[in-house]
Amino acid sequence: MNAEPTPSTGLWGEAFRVERGGIDLRAGLAGGIASCAPLAVGIATGHAAIGSVACFGGLNAALGVPRGPLRGRLGWGAGAALACSLSVLVTTAVQDSTAASVIVAFVWIALATMLRTFGAVGGLAGFVIGAMLVILGGIPAAPVDAGERMLWFAAGSALGTALMVLAYGSEPGGGTGKNHAAPAAPPLAAVIVAGARQYVAAARHDRALQAHALRLATAVAATTLLYRALGLEHGYWIPLTVLAILQPDEHASRVRAIQRAVGTLCGTAVIALLTVVTGEQWVLVAVQGIAAGALFSLFARGYFWLVVLLTPTALLTVSAVDYQGAAIALERAGWSALGIACGLAVGEAVWQLAPHLAPGRRPWESTGAE
Numbered sequence: 447m448n449a450e451p452t453p454s455t456g457l458w459g460e461a462f463r464v465e466r467g468g469i470d471l472r473a474g475l476a477g478g479i480a481s482c483a484p485l486a487v488g489i490a491t492g493h494a495a496i497g498s499v500a501c502f503g504g505l506n507a508a509l510g511v512p513r514g515p516l517r518g519r520l521g522w523g524a525g526a527a528l529a530c531s532l533s534v535l536v537t538t539a540v541q542d543s544t545a546a547s548v549i550v551a552f553v554w555i556a557l558a559t560m561l562r563t564f565g566a567v568g569g570l571a572g573f574v575i576g577a578m579l580v581i582l583g584g585i586p587a588a589p590v591d592a593g594e595r596m597l598w599f600a601a602g603s604a605l606g607t608a609l610m611v612l613a614y615g616s617e618p619g620g621g622t623g624k625n626h627a628a629p630a631a632p633p634l635a636a637v638i639v640a641g642a643r644q645y646v647a648a649a650r651h652d653r654a655l656q657a658h659a660l661r662l663a664t665a666v667a668a669t670t671l672l673y674r675a676l677g678l679e680h681g682y683w684i685p686l687t688v689l690a691i692l693q694p695d696e697h698a699s700r701v702r703a704i705q706r707a708v709g710t711l712c713g714t715a716v717i718a719l720l721t722v723v724t725g726e727q728w729v730l731v732a733v734q735g736i737a738a739g740a741l742f743s744l745f746a747r748g749y750f751w752l753v754v755l756l757t758p759t760a761l762l763t764v765s766a767v768d769y770q771g772a773a774i775a776l777e778r779a780g781w782s783a784l785g786i787a788c789g790l791a792v793g794e795a796v797w798q799l800a801p802h803l804a805p806g807r808r809p810w811e812s813t814g815a816e
Contacts, residue, residue: 457697462703463753466746476613477742479503479594480606482735485763489727494767496598499534501763503579503602504609505738506574507605511610512567513746517631522742526571528604529558530578534599538592539581544674547583551670554579555689556663562655562694563648564641576689580666581760584673584682608767610742611789660693665792669785680777687785690753699793704787705750710782713757717765727766734762 481504488497509521510526533554540546558575559569578599587595631637648655666685673681687710691702718734741755761775 455702457700461701461708462750465748468744468747469743470613471743472613473610473745474739474741474743476609477505477508477606477745478735478739480508480602480609481738481763482731484602485734485766486731489731496640496768498763498767499582499590499595500598500602500605502578503530503534503599503725504606505602505763506578506758507603507606508610508742509745510571510574511607511614513614514569516533516615517634517637518567518613519614521637522567522571523607523611526574527607528601529571530574531596531600531603533575533579534582535592535596537685538587538595541583541587544671547674551579551583551685552663552667555666556659559659559662560645560649562658563644563652570574573689576666577686580670580682580686580689583670584680585764607769613742617777634665649773652692661792662689662692665789669788673781678781679693681781682776683781684785684788687782688789688792691786692789696793699790702749702791705753706782709750709753710757710779712754713761714775714779715759717778718757720762730762730766733793734759734766737762 473771481501484500484504485494485497488494488500491497507523507527507530510530511523511766513519529577534548536554537547540550555576558572558579561572561575564571570726582595582599590598608709632640658727670682673684678684687706691706693702720730737755737758741752741759744751744755757778761778
């Protein structure tokens with residue numbers, strides 16, 4: 447007789463399950479170019495800091511493009527790119543003030559989280575919008591100002607959006623196959639108005655989504671205040687990890703915590719080994735491009751692969767501009783561990799004290815890679 451699976455076995459199995467088979471080489475090539483080319487150009491021209499900003503723009507815009515019909519790819523991709531660019535502008539403008547940074551983090555994360563009303567696509571868009579606010583709020587912008595930083599980020603985002611829209615275009619339903627009779631799509635203006643109404647309705651009436659947005663915004667703002675007050679170098683990884691793992695319900699948060707912990711450890715081990723072996727800038731850039739390409743090739747297989755490969759991609763982007771050997775990877779592991787602990791602590795406290803705020807799965811609560 448087979449033994450009954452334990453709850454922990456169920457969590458681990460869910461954390462590492464394959465959601466979609468195959469390897470998407472087209473997406474890998476497009477995502478790798480979007481994430482690596484701006485960094486390479488910036489370094490080659492002596493503007494490494496600007497290249498890294500454009501690199502983050504390409505990476506996150508590419509993540510924001512969903513699979514599906516052309517209108518959806520363009521709409522969500524352009525929308526995520528624009529919102530991320532605004533995140534960069536706002537967070538850079540206030541980054542010299544701890545109080546303003548904390549307030550902006552709270553408001554911006556709450557607004558971005560409400561995009562979950564549109565399902566997994568909205569959840570992923572909300573994550574990348576919030577992630578850019580947190581990351582670039584923790585990296586000094588000098589010598590560029592907020593406006594210039596936003597423009598370079600937007601340039602990278604435009605590249606990432608265009609490449610991923612093209613890469614996903616060959617898929618079934620992607621809009622490049624043979625013409626078949628299909629219902630006429632509603633006018634774009636009507637789609638935008640309907641989406642705005644859905645967002646406002648969720649913000650006003652969806653108590654469960656409101657509670658999650660408030661919980662997540664509070665946790666990110668609190669951990670932003672923590673690392674800023676303590677003066678922790680690269681401490682923005684603490685609120686970034688909280689943003690990644692804290693989900694609407696207890697079970698999903700525990701799954702995300704496992705994925706984040708294992709993924710961060712694996713990614714940190716790889717980057718630590720690489721940075722110990724070599725500090726050659728162009729080697730770091732080349733491996734960053736390989737990591738980014740693998741990320742987008744395997745992204746659809748499951749969230750675990752996104753975490754595993756996003757860690758070295760981000761770390762190599764930073765290391766190529768500001769090389770610190772294995773120290774930065776070890777810092778990342780430590781701050782990620784603290785972020786996981788903070789995120790789970792906040793979630794457990796709320797779910798124990800107010801279980802009515804964590805109801806059963808809702809339509810916007812997806813286990814997909816958001």
